[in-house]
Amino acid sequence: MAVQQLTGEELSERVSAAVPDSVVASADGVLFVEPAKIADVAGFMKSDSRLDFNFLNSISAVDYINYFEVVYHLTSMNKHHTAIVKTRLDGRDELILPSVYHLWRGADFQEREIWDLMGISFSGHPNLKRIMLWEGFDGHPLRKDYL
Amino acid sequence: MPIQTEPMTVNIGPQHPSTHGVFRLRVTFDGEDILEVEPIFGYLHRGTEKLAEERNYTQIVTLTDRLDYVSSMINNQAYCLAVEELIGVEVPQRAKYLRTLTAELQRVASHLMGIGFFLQDLGTLGTPLMYAFRLRERILDLFEMLCGARITVSYMRPGGVFFDAPDDFWPALDQFLKDFDTEYKELEQLILENEIVMVRTRGVSLLPLELAINNSVSGPSLRASGSDWDWRKMAPYDAYDRMEFDIPTATGGDNYDRFWVRIQEIHQSIRMVRQCIQQIEPGPIRADVPLVLRPEPGAEAYGRVEASKGELAFYLVSDGGISPYRCKVRSPSLMNLTTIEHLLVGWKLADMIVTLGSLDINLGEVDR
Numbered sequence: 001m002a003v004q005q006l007t008g009e010e011l012s013e014r015v016s017a018a019v020p021d022s023v024v025a026s027a028d029g030v031l032f033v034e035p036a037k038i039a040d041v042a043g044f045m046k047s048d049s050r051l052d053f054n055f056l057n058s059i060s061a062v063d064y065i066n067y068f069e070v071v072y073h074l075t076s077m078n079k080h081h082t083a084i085v086k087t088r089l090d091g092r093d094e095l096i097l098p099s100v101y102h103l104w105r106g107a108d109f110q111e112r113e114i115w116d117l118m119g120i121s122f123s124g125h126p127n128l129k130r131i132m133l134w135e136g137f138d139g140h141p142l143r144k145d146y147l
Numbered sequence: 148m149p150i151q152t153e154p155m156t157v158n159i160g161p162q163h164p165s166t167h168g169v170f171r172l173r174v175t176f177d178g179e180d181i182l183e184v185e186p187i188f189g190y191l192h193r194g195t196e197k198l199a200e201e202r203n204y205t206q207i208v209t210l211t212d213r214l215d216y217v218s219s220m221i222n223n224q225a226y227c228l229a230v231e232e233l234i235g236v237e238v239p240q241r242a243k244y245l246r247t248l249t250a251e252l253q254r255v256a257s258h259l260m261g262i263g264f265f266l267q268d269l270g271t272l273g274t275p276l277m278y279a280f281r282l283r284e285r286i287l288d289l290f291e292m293l294c295g296a297r298i299t300v301s302y303m304r305p306g307g308v309f310f311d312a313p314d315d316f317w318p319a320l321d322q323f324l325k326d327f328d329t330e331y332k333e334l335e336q337l338i339l340e341n342e343i344v345m346v347r348t349r350g351v352s353l354l355p356l357e358l359a360i361n362n363s364v365s366g367p368s369l370r371a372s373g374s375d376w377d378w379r380k381m382a383p384y385d386a387y388d389r390m391e392f393d394i395p396t397a398t399g400g401d402n403y404d405r406f407w408v409r410i411q412e413i414h415q416s417i418r419m420v421r422q423c424i425q426q427i428e429p430g431p432i433r434a435d436v437p438l439v440l441r442p443e444p445g446a447e448a449y450g451r452v453e454a455s456k457g458e459l460a461f462y463l464v465s466d467g468g469i470s471p472y473r474c475k476v477r478s479p480s481l482m483n484l485t486t487i488e489h490l491l492v493g494w495k496l497a498d499m500i501v502t503l504g505s506l507d508i509n510l511g512e513v514d515r
Contacts, residue, residue: 003381056363057451058477060462071462073449073477077360077376084449106363108485117196132189132514142197 003075005029006051006083014051018044024088035087038070039098039124045074045083046103052076053083056104059111061118063144066090068120070097089120092143099124117142154182159499161190168510172487172503176496184491186484191514199474204230204305204440207474211461212299214476215512217260220246220253220290221454223303228384229450229461230305233442238385241430242307247386248423249293249302250452251416256286257455258367258409258416261507265406266338268504269347278334285323292316305440307433320424327417335410348402352490352502355400362489363482366457367408368506372400378453389426390419402498402505409507439469456480456507476515480508 008026015031016023022037033041045053057073072085089095099122100107111122112131119140122128130137139146160171169190175183195214199207211226212219224246231238238246263279287297294302294310302308338344354364359372369376375394379387395411397404444467451460457479466472483506490502 002383054360057458058460058462058475060473060475060477062464062473062475073460073462077374080381104363105358105361106482106485109481130189132192134189141194 002080004081006081008032008084011045011051011083011085014048015041015044018048030084030086032086032088035070035089035097038072038085038087039100039103041085042072042100042103045085050079051083052079054078056100056106057082059100059107059114061114061120061142063118063142065144068092068095068118070114070120072100092145095120096123098122099128101125116140119143152178156183161187168508168513170503170508170510170513172499174491174499179496181491181494181496181499184488186487188484188510189514191510193515195515196474196476200470200472203469204442204471205438207471208304209299209301212301213511214478214515215257215454215456215459215480215509216298217509218253218257218455219298219300220249220302221257221452221459223301224250224385225450225452225454225459226461227303227305227450228452229448229463230440230442232448232450233446233463233465234305234436234440236306236434236436238307238434239431240386241311241427242432242434243385244423244427245308245312245432246303247390248420248427249290249300249308250385251419251423252286252289254416254455255413255420256283258413258507259283261367261409261455261504262334262338262406265501265504265507266344268500269344275334275338278330278337282327282330282334285326289316289320289323292319304433306436307431309433311432317424320420324417324421331413339407339410344406345403347498348406348501348505350399351402351498352494352505353399353401354486354490358489359400359486362485364457364486365479365482366454367412368405368483368486369457370394370396371404371408373398378451378458382451384452386423386426390422392419402501405505405507441467441469443467451477454479456509456512457483459512476512478512478515480510480512484508484513 007029008031011031012023012026019040022033022041024032045051053074053076055075060071062069068089075082116130154175154177156175171187173185211222214222259279263276266275291297294300354372356372359369375396377394392415442465446465448463460477462475463471464473
């Protein structure tokens with residue numbers, strides 16, 4: 001059975017009903033959510049029996065200079081569908097996002113990597129330290145202003 | 148009077164603790180029992196994602212070779228699929244078959260290394276590894292005929308492949324498939340029913356399915372825990388929609404099952420190689436795309452394949468320039484490594500390297 005992508009438009013209604021004030025927009029098949037609500041939204045998408053996103057494919061961060069985008073690729077191995085959830089963090093300093101470690105242990109290394117290379121920290125991650133580079137390294141080299 | 152003991156912390160690595168790359172494990176032992184494990188890596192971090200932001204879309208193919216360097220064809224494939232999604236180009240049929248064929252040969256080569264080093268880690272010094280390498284060598288020779296390189300192949304390009312197979316490639320491939328049957332059977336007879344392998348690996352380092360999924364484990368390690376999830380079936384790419392193959396699964400999730408699933412997957416890969424030979428037809432091998440690509444600003448793609456280690460994906464974001472604005476690699480080896488703590492704690496020193504071997508990680512891909 002082939003995998004279908006659930007678009008942001010399809011997800012938007014259910015997510016905003018379950019987690020109030022969480023959805024910012026939905027466009028191009030992507031669901032945009034408030035950064036402070038990301039763990040709540042992820043928790044709903046994982047536990048809801050119709051969505052059932054039990055597998056976290058990847059977490060990526062993109063530096064857009066004025067803001068950062070963190071992208072979650074999710075899959076439900078039981079329901080055979082995927083989704084893309086994004087959240088936007090304005091500014092460049094003291095960026096904090098709720099961790100999804102407690103939902104998917106697979107977030108462990110990826111959140112550490114984003115902290116290490118992009119400088120976004122995750123509240124609730126039990127072991128948030130550098131992963132590719134060594135402790136004491138200065139800066140976050142995947143940022144656009146690290147040249 | 149009881150003997151006084153205390154836990155002892157030992158650094159294993161950062162040289163090759165087995166032969167899987169530069170990796171370090173900080174392990175606390177109570178005698179021979181493992182109490183705590185901390186994986187430490189990054190020694191092979193080359194900043195591939197940052198480098199990709201400085202190269203054009205075609206040049207990045209060479210960077211992907213150096214991720215999982217025993218599986219470079221499949222890395223090429225994942226990256227090219229992502230770029231093709233980004234620019235919306237259709238790949239010619241012949242190129243799809245050449246890609247599927249080389250990807251499956253590469254999977255065989257990668258699994259042979261996985262199996263060989265797993266047995267090496269068990270203490271079988273040399274013999275099975277050399278049997279595995281004898282076969283892998285033949286595959287690398289075939290790659291050399293295709294593109295001149297054996298490891299860092301850079302054979303694929305966005306839009307297709309770089310070279311068509313030379314005329315003498317097909318007879319050489321046929322000869323390889325003939326020899327494969329007997330030589331692989333020899334290897335299987337040597338290892339599959341081997342009592343020492345069974346006793347050392349059965350029931351060791353169990354990975355329950357729930358935990359595997361929660362830890363984002365994919366590939367053979369996931370299928371050894373009971374899932375039949377395989378992206379070649381779930382979201383077929385290139386010529387996989389026309390391939391008949393089974394997905395070998397096991398239910399125990401122990402070291403033996405992870406090893407066994409790889410052995411069985413090799414049979415399925417060879418089956419697909421044979422189908423590719425039957426189905427491939429003459430035609431163009433590369434779509435007409437410019438050398439320097441400029442995707443639409445804001446376009447993004449998540450190109451994913453079932454690589455030999457699991458789900459390999461490239462998340463590309465374009466700003467309209469000649470290089471990707473962001474090129475993130477979803478590395479199966481890194482994600483599979485998340486389970487290492489669970490797999491090792493409570494087991495013994497002698498099982499440690501074997502368990503690491505059963506995960507078949509590649510540090511080029513973990514560290515990127």
